[in-house]
Every structure is written in structure tokens, then in C-alpha cells.
Amino acid sequence: MTTQTMKQQLVVVGNGMAGVACVEQILKQPHNFEITIFGDETHANYNRILLSLVLAGEKSPEEIVINDIEWYQTHDIRARLGVKIVGIDRERRVVIDEDGGETEYDKLILATGSSAFIPPIPGVDKKNVHVFRTLDDTRALLEQARPGLKTAVIGGGLLGLEAARGLQVRGCDVTVVHLMDTLMERQLDSTGGEYLKRKIESLGIRVMLPQQTAALFGNGRVDGLRFASGEEMEAELVVIAAGIRPNAELARRAGLEVRRGIVVDDYMATSDPHIFAVGECTEHRGQTFGLVAPLFDQGRVLASAITGNTGQAFTGASPAAKLKIMGVDIFSAGSIDESEPGVEAVTYEDPALGTYKKLLLKDNRLHGMILVGDIEDEHLYMEWMRSGTDLTPHRRQILFPPRDADPGREVADMPDSETICGCNGVRKGDIIQAIHARGITTLAGLKESTRASTSCGSCTGLCEKLLRAVTPDFQEETRTTLCACVPFSYEQLRDIIRGQKLKSVEEVLNVYGNRKGCEVCKPALSYMLDMVWCGEHEEDRSARFINDRVHANIQKDGTFSVVPRMRGGVTTPDELRRIADVADKYKVPMVKVTGSQRIDLLGIKKADLPKVWAELGMPSGQAYTKGVRMVKTCVGTEFCRFGVQDSTRAGIELERRLENLFTPHKFKMGVVGCPRNCAEATVKDLGMVGQEGSWQVVVGGAAGKSVRKADLLITVETTDQAMETCDLFFQYYRENANYLERSYDFVERLGIEKIRKETVYATDADKKKLLDRLARSKALAKDAWLERETPVHATQFVQIQPMEVQRT
Amino acid sequence: MNAVRGWTPITKADNIPLREGRAVLVGDAEIAIFHLEGRYLTIENKCPHKGGPLCDGIVSGTKVVCPLHGQRFDLETGMPVLASQPGCVAIFPTRVDDGVVFVDLGGACKAGEEAAA
Incomplete structure (x- = not known):
């Protein structure tokens, strides 16, 4: 057999992000390997840095899986999950598992990662003391977490803070206990740490620092913490997040060179030429790693080296860290040591905004940075730092680099190899390739095909800039x-x-x-x-708003207006008589026919509302709220010489289907029996325009402050189809419009084509989902005026009378 | 004048839902009592801008927003939140005793004034 046909055995010990990312890179190269991956966790490879989002409930465990079991099968990779490697026989080139099983290798990659460092505090072995490192740790924490649980997190670094927030979101009563006097002291200076502390406290998490934990006390289970100062604190759950240590024991026992981590050269080779190492278990030029971006770089270098395509070397990485807590923007990179000779600091702070920026310059080049509260310019700064740009021309505006002039400049300045999405290791080049290969035009499309921006979301802005720069017809997703x-x-x-x-x-x-x-x-x-x-x-x-507390429209004098529902604008002599009686009895100052084919009783006192409603005996017309107002109709085929559709009946039916529901803004409808449009359906939020043998369903019309002719959504043949189409658009608007966004702005923002795609042209399954959610809402929607019989509070409508008046 | 002075029992504390206000006419004074997590604050129920019923406003922390035109007042001081707003509202000392809200109607004070002796 020649060497070309005989496969080489590649064994990877460690099924974590670094190891598997490296294998993914190897698969992209021409290679001759049969690959076996050992993992002591039983899960497929997941994104460890997103565990905090699982803890906080922002992601499910399934959502952070990077490579599912099928991926291993597709690539003919033997996955030995739940199998721990305990020894390496370098002479015979075999790895030995717990059960004594041996697996031969030609090349071996150690990707054993790191473990939580557990400080030698008495009592750390008690029950309810956890670390936060793996999916199993996360599950264990989730099992314990419950509202009010007194929780102490020991360690105020990145991981400790993320764990604290995750548990607090679950309702736990969380205190962070930190040994140093600054939170995240490896990434922040004392001012930055103070800003961070304030923000964390404002979220409702207590922070104690500097506070040294001397012992955990409790009988079997932990009951609390005793500090070096002698103070004590109660705790039913303790999470230790005091840093990580490289898992280098296996390598050490095998006689490889190990210091803090497994020592590797610039091509990730260990002291044994058949053995390589990658990820958090490594030590390169004296540096160990705990953040994800350099691990992807290491993986690429190793993949090239091990397949014989040796190219770029790994030259180390400057540290960069970002806190993944929603609403707390912290970014730090490079060296933050101001005392280094030749380093000068440029700072800016605004305590009210919670913004703090510090740039460290050396020889007019960016050397390090701390950004708190405003991390917009993170990528530009990183690029300046990476490329060693001479900042002399930028000095005047360095803290607020100008934007706008050329919005494509920032991404144009980045090399293809620059990592855009650190969580998923997606580079600029990968994104551009995906955009062209798959004709991506939206952020959603990009997320789906590259996974960029699907994890912590901090690169979303950058991905959008890239899309805008590269995609010929980029569709912006506006966010306010x-x-x-x-x-x-x-x-x-x-x-x-x-x-x-x-x-x-x-x-x-x-x-x-x-x-x-x-x-x-x-x-x-x-x-x-x-x-x-x-x-x-x-x-x-x-x-x-008061209108929705008492189901009537407040007027300038503090009285209310009452508009009963009169479906389709059709009423009866009986109803009119009752309205007249109420108007007389309550001395209603004005009775007015509205523009919506209804009757408005103005000037009613709050305390009279329940009686007025009862005596009217009609349901609420929702004229006071952001909800379904009315369906205005013409007389259609019933009486009109020109009518070609029964608009009155259709209008009444439409109003019945949607009434009592709330919408992002008021929602007015119209149904007309012919294109003469007497009830102005084409300037309503939703309209049906009758034609010979069909209905046009039109959306996004307006005749208020703005006047806009509605767009045709679709033409359908039957009234039933028209109703269902109305339901689809109505629910789609409810779910996707911003609050206070009228349908005419909504339709313009999204474009009628997108709306068609996601409503009338959606798959039957998607249509059914929209209709099901509408049906669920409708099943619980009630006529608000029934609260006259069952008020939500004893004094909802009642005018409170003083108990006793003491006269002077 | 039918003025009411001293601590006056107004209504059961339960009658005022959390983070809402209720108006009560006591003598010739219309007051608005608000219930904020565990405490009760009273102001005059009339916005100095156009007379809006402040009892019907949305509460934002210790501020109330007039339902008519969005003027904001601090329930603790009666002061408008923006200097550009017209005027301030009177505030009345308020306490709860045995589940009943008491208001000292003689103790009205406008911002910048001392409470009546």
C-alpha cells in the first residue's frame, strides 16, 4: 500500500470549541486523515461562551450546539463522547481511555481546554457550591435557581458577572463577592470598574468588594460565606467563578513540556512532533488563553500545519474581552497598563450617561482600550490597534472618530481574515463569500447561512455595515x-x-x-x-393610559366620551332610543355623529360610566384605545343600485371577527360594495373593495395627518377568503409593527412585497400559525365595558368619598 | 371658607391600587392620593398647565404624568420635572394608620414654601 491510499489516524482529545473548530478547518483543506474525536462531556460540541445566555434563558441548550451529531456523521468523524482519555503512550503512539481501551494515532491534537479554578477556601466541597463552566454546570444551576434564592457569586470577572446576571434574571437574589477592589480588574481600570459596578448594581445585583471569602459554612449544605473581615453573609447557593486553569495534566504525565499550559510553538506543535495542542490548554510565548477569538486563529494555523500546508504562523493574540450582559456594554482590548513607559492615556467620561472611554497610546499607536457604555467604535479601534495605524492625523477626534463621510470605510479597512463574529468565528471573507454565493440581502439571511451575529449579537452592527457595503440590494431591518x-x-x-x-x-x-x-x-x-x-x-x-383603565376617552375637562360599538355603522331604532334616553338622563352636553359611522356621547363623568354602559346595552366601540375601532361600510348590494358585493354584511362580520383586540396603534377598517368607494375603504388601515365576483383587500391606507392610498395586498374571489386575508394581515401587523406605528408607516417600512410574502403568500403552515395566535388572542378578548359588573379594582370607576370631614 | 385642617382620615389604603392615583374631594380641596410601593403621597389634583386630573396619570418612579398633555410632577416635592413647565402643585403630608390613609390638609405646601405651621 502506498502512503497516498493509506489514511493517517488523527486523534483529537477534547470535543470543545477549539478542537472542533480546528477540525472544521482541517476538513476545508486537502487532507488524508481519518479523524476520531474524544470528548469527556456527553454532548455534541456546543458554544461554551454562550452558556451565560442559556443560564439567562435567552438561548436554549439546543440553540448553542455548534456541531450536531449529524455533522460528525456527514464528515465520517468518529465521535467518542463521554469517553475520557487518561494517558498517552508516545512510544507506541496510542491514547488510552478510562476503560483501558487504546486508540492509535499518527497525529494527536490535544484540545483539553481548561477547568474552573477552585480557590482553596474551606467548605468549597459543600453541597450547593457550583462552578459555571459546562452545560452540565449550567443545568445544575438552573435546577437550583428560583425566585428569592440567596445566591453568592464568588468572582467579579467576566464569567462571574454573566453568571450573576443569568441567575438574577431567574429571580435569584444575587450578590457578587470579589476579592479585588475593581470588577473585571484584568480588563478595566478603577474608573471603568466603578462605572461597571454602578451599572451592575442598577440591575439589582449587589456587589461586595474588595471582599475576601475565608470560608463557606453550613452543615453539609452551604448556609453562607464568612469573610476575612469576620463578617458573614447568608447564601443558599454559591457559584465559584474565580478564573480558569489550563487542563495540562494529561500532557504533563505524557512528559510533554508543560508550564502553566501545554507549551506550543508558532505552529501549535508541542515538544513531541506528532502531538499538537490548541485552545485554552495551551501556552504560547508565555501566554495562556481564556477568550475565544485567538482559539479560532490557533485552529486555522494548526489546520494548515498538520495538513502540510504550513502558512501563517500564530504570533499570539492581544487580549480582547466583551461582557455579554444585555444593556451593559463593556469592551476591553490590548494592554491597559498605563504605567508602562511611553504609554499615554486619552480619556472621556460622562457619569450621567454612564459612558467611559480610555485609549492607551504608545508612539502614537493604539496600544489598548477600555470602553464602557459606548462601544460603537470598537471595531475601528481594534483595526487601528491590529494594523498599528499612526494616529497623529486622528488625534483631535480620537475619542469620537467621525462617521458618515464614508460609511463603507470601516469595513473596507478590514482585511478578509478579520474576525467579525467572535462567538462563531466568522471572518469578513466568509461573510462576503456567503453573500455572493447565496444572494443574501438581509441580516436574517446572513444569520441563517453563516451563524454570524446569532450568538451574543454584539457584531450585528458590523454585519449590517458589511451587508450594506457588499449586497447590491441590501434590505435594512430598522430598529428603534x-x-x-x-x-x-x-x-x-x-x-x-x-x-x-x-x-x-x-x-x-x-x-x-x-x-x-x-x-x-x-x-x-x-x-x-x-x-x-x-x-x-x-x-x-x-x-x-387612563383611557384603558376606564375604557373611555378622557376629554380636556377630565370627563369622558363614550362611543358604543355599532358594527358596520348599522344601528336600530331601539339602540337609537336607548342612546337618546342615556343622553337625556345624564344630561350629555354633546351627542355627535363621528367620522366612523358611530355616535359619540361627550362629557360623561368617570363615576357614571358603568351605569351609562349598562343602560346603553351596547358593547364598547374601543374608540379610546390603540385597538380595533370600526368597520365603515356602504350599503352595498342590499340597497345600492351600483353595489356588486354585500359590503354591509361583510363589514359587520369583519368587525365581529376582530373587535375587542388591541393593536400597535388605532386600527380602522372599511368595506365597500363597489369601486366607487363610498365608505373610503382605500384610506383605511385595512379595507375590502368589492368588485364583480371578487374582493380587493387593501392595506396601509390613511386619511388623517397623512393621506395615503392603501396598497393592494391581494384580490380574492370569495368573502371567506377575503376575511381570512384580513385576519392574516391584521395579526401580522399586530406582531411586527412597533408600538404606535400606524399601518401606513408599517407598510411603507416593510414594503408591501415582504408583507405579501409573509402573509398571503406564506406557506400554509406559517399562515396557520398566524391565524392560531389570532384565535388564541380572540378567545380571551372581552368587551371591556363588561367590567361595569366585575371591576378590576373596587375604586376603578367609583369616586372616593372622604371617611369623615373634620370641620374647623 | 369650608377649609379642612389637621390630619384627616380619607379612605382605606386598599382603595388606592399600586402605582395608581385616586381623587378625593375633601371640603373644597380636590386632592389626588397615590400609592407607590408601600407609601402614599398626596398632591392637589389639578395640573397647573390646563387643569388636567393628575390622579389619572401614569406613575413613573416618584413622578406622575398628566394624562392631558404629559406635564410631569414629582409627587414628593410637587415640582415640575422640566423647568419649562408652568408652575408646581401643592403637596400634602400623608400617612397610613391602621389601613387608613390620613392626609394633613392644613399642611399643604408648594415647592419653595414652608409647610403651614
């Missing part, structure tokens, strides 16, 4: 921040509410906001909760 109280986009908030299973406005504000909220975000969050949970949220009336 809801408000300063809870500074996330609508899209993020919907994800947060869904992902974290938040059911009330208070929960959202307490965990993700400023704990106060205001008249802008509270009603918006109320709406989102109602929509996301299809009415199964915890309704909080204090978060809603």
Missing part, C-alpha cells in the same frame, strides 16, 4: 429603541419577553429597565405582553 427607561429595540424586547417568559410590565422594567418606566414605555410594554402571550399576560392597569 423603545425609550430610555428600557433601552432595547422593539424586536429585542419581543425576544426578551418571549425568551425570559416575562409576563408583566413590572418584570420587564425591573429586570431590563430602570425599574420606573414612564408613560411612553409602560403602555408599549403592556401591548407587547398582550400580543406575545396572546392575552395570557399579567395585565397591570397602572401601566396603561
Whole structure:
């Protein structure tokens, strides 16, 4: 047999990110390997750096899997999961597993990673003391986590803070205990640490520093912490996040050169030419690694070297770290040691905004940085640092580098090899290739095909810039921040509410906001909760505008207007008589026919509302809220000489289907029996225009502050089809529009073509999902005026009378 | 004048839902009592801008937002949040005793003034 046909055995010990990423690179090269991967965890390879998001409930364990079992099969890789390698016989070139089984290798890659460092504190072996390193650790923490659980996290570094936030989001009462006097002291200076501490505390996590833990006490289970100062703290759960140590024991026993980690050269070779190492278990030029980006670089270098295509060497990595806590932006890179000779610092801070920036320069070149609260320019700075750009011409604006002039400049400045998505190891070149190969035009498309920006999301802005620069017809996904109280986009908030299973406005504000909220975000969050949970949220009336507390429209004098529902604008003599009687009895100052073919009773006192509603005996017309207003109709075929469709009946039916539901903004509809359009359906949020033998369904019309002719969504033959089409658009608007975004802005923002694709042209399965969610909401929607019989609070409508008046 | 002075029992604390306000007419003073996590604060129920019923406003921390035109007042001081807003509202000392809200109607004070003796 010749060497060409005989496969070489490549054994990889370690099924973590570094090892598997390296194998992925090897697969991209011409090679002659039969590959076996040993992993002592039983899971397929997952993205360890996203464990904090699993803990926080932002991702499920399945979502952080990078390579599923099929991937191993597809690439003919033998996956030996749950098998621990305990020895290496370098003479015979075999690895030995726990059961004494031996596996031969021609080349061996050690990717054994690192373990949590457990400080020698008495009591760390007690029950309920955990580390946070693996998926199993995360599951164990999730089993324990419950609201109110007194939790101490020992260690205020990156991982400790992420663990603390994850547990706090689960309701635990969390304290971070840190040995040093600055949080994340390896990445931040004392000012940056102070800004971070304030932000962490504002999220509701206690921070104790500097605080040395002397012992964990408790009988079997931990009951608390005793500090070196003699103070004690109660704790039912303790998480140790005091750093990591390379797993180098296997290599040490095999006689390889090991210092803190397994010593490797610039091509990732160990002291044995058949054995290589990659990832957190390595030590390169005296440096060990704990962050992901350099590991991908190491993997690429090793993949080239081991397949005989030796190219670029690994020359080390400057540290770069980003905290993955939503709403807390921290980035640090390079050397932050100001005392180094020749280093000068340029700083900026704004305590009110919580922004702190510090750039460290050496010979007019960027040497290190600390960014807190504003990390917009992170990539530009990294590029300056990587390329050693002479910053003399930029000095005047270095803290606020100008943008706009050439928005493509930043990405043009990056080499193809630059990593865009650190979480998933996606480089600029990979993205450009994917964009062209698959005709990607949206961020969503990019996420799907490259996984870039799917993890922590911090490279989203950069991915968008790349798309804009490269894609001929890039479609922007606009994101607007809801408000300063809870500074996330609508899209993020919907994800947060869904992902974290938040059911009330208070929960959202307490965990993700400023704990106060205001008249802008509270009603918006109320709406989102109602929509996301299809009415199964915890309704909080204090978060809603007065109109939605008493189901009537407040007027300039503090009285209210009452508009009963009159479906399709059709009424009866009986109804009119009752309206007249109510108007007389309550001395209603004005009775007005509205533009919506209904009758408005103006000037009603709050305390009279329940009686007025009862005496009217008609349901609420929702004229006071962001919800379904009315369906305006013409007389259609019933009476009109020209009518070709029964618009009145269709309008009444449409109103019945959608009434009592809430929408991002008010929602008006119209149904007309012929194109003469007497009830103005083409300037409504949703309209049906009757034609001979068909209906046009039109959307996004307006005749208010803006006037806009509605776009044709689709033409259908039957009234039933038209109704279903209306349902689809209605629910799609409910789910995807920003709060207070009228349908006409929504349709313009998304474009009618996208809306068609995702409603009338969607797959039957997707249509059914929309309709099912609408049906769930509708099943719980009630006529608000029934609260006259079952008020949500004893004094919802009642005017409180003083108990006793003491007269002078 | 039918003025009311001293600590006056107004209503059961339960009558005022959390983070909401309720108006009560006591003598000739219309007051708005608010319930914030565990404490009760009282202001005059009339926005100095256009007379809006502040009891119906959304509460934001210790501020209330007038439902008519969005003027904001601090429930603790009666001060407008923005200097550009017209005027401030009177505040009244408030305490809860045995589940009943008491308001000292004679103790009204406008920002910058001392409480009446």
C-alpha cells in the first residue's frame, strides 16, 4: 500500500470549541486523515461562551450546539463522547481511555481546554457550591435557581458577572463577592470598574468588594460565606467563578513540556512532533488563553500545519474581552497598563450617561482600550490597534472618530481574515463569500447561512455595515429603541419577553429597565405582553393610559366620551332610543355623529360610566384605545343600485371577527360594495373593495395627518377568503409593527412585497400559525365595558368619598 | 371658607391600587392620593398647565404624568420635572394608620414654601 491510499489516524482529545473548530478547518483543506474525536462531556460540541445566555434563558441548550451529531456523521468523524482519555503512550503512539481501551494515532491534537479554578477556601466541597463552566454546570444551576434564592457569586470577572446576571434574571437574589477592589480588574481600570459596578448594581445585583471569602459554612449544605473581615453573609447557593486553569495534566504525565499550559510553538506543535495542542490548554510565548477569538486563529494555523500546508504562523493574540450582559456594554482590548513607559492615556467620561472611554497610546499607536457604555467604535479601534495605524492625523477626534463621510470605510479597512463574529468565528471573507454565493440581502439571511451575529449579537452592527457595503440590494431591518427607561429595540424586547417568559410590565422594567418606566414605555410594554402571550399576560392597569383603565376617552375637562360599538355603522331604532334616553338622563352636553359611522356621547363623568354602559346595552366601540375601532361600510348590494358585493354584511362580520383586540396603534377598517368607494375603504388601515365576483383587500391606507392610498395586498374571489386575508394581515401587523406605528408607516417600512410574502403568500403552515395566535388572542378578548359588573379594582370607576370631614 | 385642617382620615389604603392615583374631594380641596410601593403621597389634583386630573396619570418612579398633555410632577416635592413647565402643585403630608390613609390638609405646601405651621 502506498502512503497516498493509506489514511493517517488523527486523534483529537477534547470535543470543545477549539478542537472542533480546528477540525472544521482541517476538513476545508486537502487532507488524508481519518479523524476520531474524544470528548469527556456527553454532548455534541456546543458554544461554551454562550452558556451565560442559556443560564439567562435567552438561548436554549439546543440553540448553542455548534456541531450536531449529524455533522460528525456527514464528515465520517468518529465521535467518542463521554469517553475520557487518561494517558498517552508516545512510544507506541496510542491514547488510552478510562476503560483501558487504546486508540492509535499518527497525529494527536490535544484540545483539553481548561477547568474552573477552585480557590482553596474551606467548605468549597459543600453541597450547593457550583462552578459555571459546562452545560452540565449550567443545568445544575438552573435546577437550583428560583425566585428569592440567596445566591453568592464568588468572582467579579467576566464569567462571574454573566453568571450573576443569568441567575438574577431567574429571580435569584444575587450578590457578587470579589476579592479585588475593581470588577473585571484584568480588563478595566478603577474608573471603568466603578462605572461597571454602578451599572451592575442598577440591575439589582449587589456587589461586595474588595471582599475576601475565608470560608463557606453550613452543615453539609452551604448556609453562607464568612469573610476575612469576620463578617458573614447568608447564601443558599454559591457559584465559584474565580478564573480558569489550563487542563495540562494529561500532557504533563505524557512528559510533554508543560508550564502553566501545554507549551506550543508558532505552529501549535508541542515538544513531541506528532502531538499538537490548541485552545485554552495551551501556552504560547508565555501566554495562556481564556477568550475565544485567538482559539479560532490557533485552529486555522494548526489546520494548515498538520495538513502540510504550513502558512501563517500564530504570533499570539492581544487580549480582547466583551461582557455579554444585555444593556451593559463593556469592551476591553490590548494592554491597559498605563504605567508602562511611553504609554499615554486619552480619556472621556460622562457619569450621567454612564459612558467611559480610555485609549492607551504608545508612539502614537493604539496600544489598548477600555470602553464602557459606548462601544460603537470598537471595531475601528481594534483595526487601528491590529494594523498599528499612526494616529497623529486622528488625534483631535480620537475619542469620537467621525462617521458618515464614508460609511463603507470601516469595513473596507478590514482585511478578509478579520474576525467579525467572535462567538462563531466568522471572518469578513466568509461573510462576503456567503453573500455572493447565496444572494443574501438581509441580516436574517446572513444569520441563517453563516451563524454570524446569532450568538451574543454584539457584531450585528458590523454585519449590517458589511451587508450594506457588499449586497447590491441590501434590505435594512430598522430598529428603534423603545425609550430610555428600557433601552432595547422593539424586536429585542419581543425576544426578551418571549425568551425570559416575562409576563408583566413590572418584570420587564425591573429586570431590563430602570425599574420606573414612564408613560411612553409602560403602555408599549403592556401591548407587547398582550400580543406575545396572546392575552395570557399579567395585565397591570397602572401601566396603561387612563383611557384603558376606564375604557373611555378622557376629554380636556377630565370627563369622558363614550362611543358604543355599532358594527358596520348599522344601528336600530331601539339602540337609537336607548342612546337618546342615556343622553337625556345624564344630561350629555354633546351627542355627535363621528367620522366612523358611530355616535359619540361627550362629557360623561368617570363615576357614571358603568351605569351609562349598562343602560346603553351596547358593547364598547374601543374608540379610546390603540385597538380595533370600526368597520365603515356602504350599503352595498342590499340597497345600492351600483353595489356588486354585500359590503354591509361583510363589514359587520369583519368587525365581529376582530373587535375587542388591541393593536400597535388605532386600527380602522372599511368595506365597500363597489369601486366607487363610498365608505373610503382605500384610506383605511385595512379595507375590502368589492368588485364583480371578487374582493380587493387593501392595506396601509390613511386619511388623517397623512393621506395615503392603501396598497393592494391581494384580490380574492370569495368573502371567506377575503376575511381570512384580513385576519392574516391584521395579526401580522399586530406582531411586527412597533408600538404606535400606524399601518401606513408599517407598510411603507416593510414594503408591501415582504408583507405579501409573509402573509398571503406564506406557506400554509406559517399562515396557520398566524391565524392560531389570532384565535388564541380572540378567545380571551372581552368587551371591556363588561367590567361595569366585575371591576378590576373596587375604586376603578367609583369616586372616593372622604371617611369623615373634620370641620374647623 | 369650608377649609379642612389637621390630619384627616380619607379612605382605606386598599382603595388606592399600586402605582395608581385616586381623587378625593375633601371640603373644597380636590386632592389626588397615590400609592407607590408601600407609601402614599398626596398632591392637589389639578395640573397647573390646563387643569388636567393628575390622579389619572401614569406613575413613573416618584413622578406622575398628566394624562392631558404629559406635564410631569414629582409627587414628593410637587415640582415640575422640566423647568419649562408652568408652575408646581401643592403637596400634602400623608400617612397610613391602621389601613387608613390620613392626609394633613392644613399642611399643604408648594415647592419653595414652608409647610403651614
